[in-house]
Amino acid sequence: MSFPYPVVDRELAQKLERAEACANAAFVMARAATTPASGATWVEVAGAYAMFDGVESPITQTFGLGLFEPVGPVEMDRLEAFFLERGAAVHHEVCPLADKSLLPLLVERGYSPVELSSVLYLPLPSAPATAGRPSPVTVRVATTNELEQWAQTSAAGWSEYSEFAHVILDLARIGAAREGGYPFVAEINGQMVATGSLSMEGRVALLAGASTVPAFRKMGAQQALLDARLQFATAQGCELAMMAAEPGSASQRNAERKGFRIAYTRTKWRLGRELSDRS
Helix, strand or coil: CCCCCCCCCHHHHHHHHHHHHHHHHHHHHHHHHCCHHHHEEEEEEEEEEEEEEECCCCCCCCECCCCCCCCCCCHHHHHHHHHCCCCCCCCCEEEECCCCCCHEEEEEEEEEEEEEEEEEEEECCCCCCCCCCCCCCCECCCHHHHHHHHHHHHHHCCCHHHHHHHHHHHHHHHHHHCEEEEEEEEEEEEEEEEEEEEEEEEEEEEEEEEEHHHHCCCCHHEEEEHHHHHHHHHHHHEEEEEEEEECCCHHHHHHHHHEEEEEEEEEEECCCCCCCHCC
């Protein structure tokens, strides 16, 4: 039985953006608990979640800006101060369903677009069944004593990007320890070859962290991880699954083959000048 796709409107966008924001807030709190000296913290301003996970962390940004409440110069001042006082660049991940007044405000304050991401969604349980051919891949949730191995495997999936290796391993370790997160592993003959994570907020399941060790790619590990996480989320009562991917990427194509649709494309904006430059 298939379920109808919800109309893409602000209400749906709020559900999706809040699910990702909550997952990232939980990550930041895990960082704060494991590494108090990091200064990791987050705040809510006008419905947007602003997170600081370190100067170089991709999680140091906002989600939901202009989507829940109006945003003006006062709110922007507070958000920018939150990052700049900690020595971090100011980034906002902006949904296109945010209030229309936000874009001219960003331009006026010196922001530039730096990145795009597709947000995909799928009503559950509506994922089409995977073709029933034999597969060498098995999937399960990692146990507590396997979290370091999960993190190492996750980082190994990005090994070709060696300049980011230390950052990815660090993020994977914190992600594995995050409260409310489920670290999934794919194995072939008992060997971990791929990882993926799942978190849930309300009835929305967020799928993230997909990574496969290069030597084991194109063997069905990511498809198996996707299937297992969707089944798990459905069993937990989730009504929607979501994920974010680079537009046109293999991750997006895999999700679309599974029945995911693009809800919208977000733009990440970066502040291009210091507050002191404004007068």
